[in-house]
Every structure is written in C-alpha cells, then in structure tokens.
Amino acid sequence: MNLQRILSMVPFFDGLPENQLAQVEGIAVIREVPKGTVVFSEGDEGEGFYVLASGRIKIFKLSPDGKEQILHIFGPGEPFGEVALFSGKHFPAGSQTLEAARILFFPREAFLSLIKANPELALNMLAVLSVRLRIFTRMVENLSLKEVPGRVAAHILYLSDRLGGTSSLELDITKSQLAALLGTIPETLSRILGRMSSRGLISIDGASIRILDREELEFLAASGGKL
Amino acid sequence: MNLQRILSMVPFFDGLPENQLAQVEGIAVIREVPKGTVVFSEGDEGEGFYVLASGRIKIFKLSPDGKEQILHIFGPGEPFGEVALFSGKHFPAGSQTLEAARILFFPREAFLSLIKANPELALNMLAVLSVRLRIFTRMVENLSLKEVPGRVAAHILYLSDRLGGTSSLELDITKSQLAALLGTIPETLSRILGRMSSRGLISIDGASIRILDREELEFLAASGGKL
C-alpha cells in the first residue's frame, strides 16, 4: 500500500488541499515494526510525531514496582507522540505496539513549519489535543470518583456504544490490558466480571461479553457505586 | 487596570505582533465576579473561552454523591475552557472562582478566526493544550500508580520546586481543596500529614509546611509507596 492511500485514510489530514497533502507526504517516513516494539520510551527526546497506519499501540506509564497504567490504545489513523512537539521535549509516557504495525513518522521541524503555514492543519491538531483532554478528564473522573465496578460498567457501555449499541461485544484486548487501562489489576477485574455475571448484568465467555441488564449497568456506571 | 495592560501580562499572547494584539483586545469581554461564582458548569455549551486576569478558579468534576475531584486550579494569566472550542461543544467539567476574579471572555467564532489567521496564536494554543495533557498524564499516574502518601509527598515537593526549592512553604488552598485535588478526602489527608509530621518528614503549622527530610519525601513520591 502506498503512502498516499494511507494518508488519505487518516482523519487528521482531512480537509487538506492537494498540494499540502503532497507536502505532508514529502516529509513522512514509514516504518514497519513487529508486535512488542517500543516506539519511544518515557523520557525520550521527541524528534517528531507519529501516525499509526496499521496495527495497534499502547501508550502507558509504569510504576517503579512494575504496575502499568495504560493511557491510550490507538488504532489505525490515530496520531500519537504529539505532546512532545509543542511543549517540553521529552515524551511523558512510553509506547509499545500490541501487534505488528506500520508507523508514519513526521520529523519535528518539518512538521512544525507545515503547521505554521497551514491553519487547517493547526486546527485539526487542536481538535486532536482537545479530544485527548476530554478523554483524560473522563479518565481522572473514573479513577477518582468511581470504584472499579463503576469503571468496568462504564467501559462495557462505552464499547457497546462504539458499535452502535449492540449488546454483544468482543474485548479486543486481553483482560490484563483492560485491567491496566481501568487502573486496576487482573485479579480484581476478574472478580468483578464474575460478580456482574452472577448477578445477571452480563454474560461472559472468554473475550465475548453480552449485556443482559443495560439499565443496571448504566446505573452502576453513573453512580460509580458498589456491586 | 485597562485591557491592554492585562493582555500584555498573559503569556498565552506572547509573541503576537501589535496589530494582532489589538484584534484580540477588540474581541475580549471583561467581567468581574465575586468569590464562589460558577463561570460555567459541566455540560454547558461553550460559547467561547476564558482567560483569568486576576483571582483564582477551580476546574472540577463532581460525583453523583457529591465528592469533588479538582482538575486544575488556575491563577492570573491562565486560559481555561478552551477544550470546548476545538472539539465537541459542551464543557467536560465545571468551574467556580475561589476568590473574587476578573475574567476575560473571548467569543468562539471571533477567536477561531483569529487563530486561523494567526499561526503564532495557534502554536501558543497548541502549547497550552500540550502542557495540560502533560499535567493530566501526571494526574492519572498519581491516581492510579501512587497511594495517597505518595501523592501528598509529590505535591509538597511540587510546591517547593515552584518556589525555587525552598523548604518552607504555604498552602494556598484549604486542606479540603487539596484533598479534592489529590483525589482523596480531608480525613485521609489529615491523617497522612500527621504521620509525615510524626515521622519527621515535615513539620506543619496550619497552612505552613516545612520540609525536614527531602530525601525521604522524594523517595515516597517516586515509589508511590507506603508511610
């Protein structure tokens, strides 16, 4: 697949005139990496930013004793590592591919001049950062104001909504990773899914979840409450 | 104090040419409000964004049962409410002044065209959002990976660093507010400060804190650990 076709699929470059798109294409460097690749580590100097062309990648923080908090899991078309472009210069978190991936790299200076010359691109980038801020706002809210069952319920509903409201859904990450994303540990997640299952809120079979009592899940998610 | 002098003190408008600054000035609306004023509430539609000229304001989330998580406390010169400009349209959190304040308001459309016409301004805004993302990254890290003593230690060190590393510092918010900022409750904060004090890490007298054992505080903050 060529660069041009990939770029045209990235929402972030939407609305760019042809010639600008050509410029963007001019500075992009493509890289294919296997699963488990560390693209950058926390504290690394940011030489540019990235867009995922295919595969998936996690952005995460690690505690000294090895616990991981996943901040984002990105899929095709999503930019990452932008923060280091606009403030400070080191990455505030690390990144590692969850599967084999193709990654576009945009060198810092070249991309910055592109943005300066291109209000549309700047606005798109502002939108990207704003959405990230919203996500973090919700994450802080969940971590601080909800107990784990509330976070789990909210996440299941989020997955369902993303698919248009189906009550059948598949986890697309391991449960350990889900635990790390929700700010808990696999054991706790396992117990909570078990309890939800035995109380008839959901049914679980491996990575498949079926929502049985949406009302109650919504109540749990909103109240942050106990199970 | 006139608008122009205020604007010149706002870092966010740094580097703007004279005529642009005049344009900014042209669209700003100034408002004086007493302590406790709700500037906007979570879910409100964002008609524009704000810059604090004087006073202080908190940005916060509320849980259904009344617990508050403070996301930011902003002082003079800091912009807020920008997220609603660039993505979605409602505010993801609420805001309320902690003291009497003067607030500049910039209507959405006028400000957006200013940004489009003005790469410098766009870059400044990107920097602002990036810094916020860094702050949130740290907040998520603290909430998820550190226990409360670790958060308290980190916060004390942060306050100290902000003053150039003094070991004597004054809390500039109430301890209840500090608790809400650190994702805990006043009782827990009180106990932890007490423990830190009795173990000789700090001494406390009302709102004054003196750091006695910086090493140990740093260890606590880094390890996230127990006290």
Add this chain to the structure above:
DNA sequence: CGTGCGCTTGACTTTTTTCAATAAAGGTGG
C-alpha cells in the same frame, strides 16, 4: 460572643491489593 466552617481524631467498614496456587489458552517446534 456566638455560629459555622474547616480541621482533626477515633472506631469501624468496605474496597482493593497481595500472595499463592491452579487452570486454561495460545503459539512453537518437533
């Protein structure tokens, strides 16, 4: 001088983590 709000402290409860053991699942190489 009283009232209220913020702060502290104690006893108790709840939630979550830790540690350990086992079971299941997935990928690899023979």
Add this chain to the structure above:
DNA sequence: CCACCTTTATTGAAAAAAGTCAAGCGCACG
C-alpha cells in the same frame, strides 16, 4: 497434529489502604 511451554485468567485467603460516620476543637467572621 500433538506435546510443551509461556502467557493469561481465575479463585481463595489474608493484609492493607482508604473511606464512612461521628464527635470535638478552634478559628474566623459576622
């Protein structure tokens, strides 16, 4: 295709951390 090995998931029992409820103190403000 199967056996093996690593990773992932589940479960129990015990420990720890934080939150709840309740009471009391002190200080600021009217």
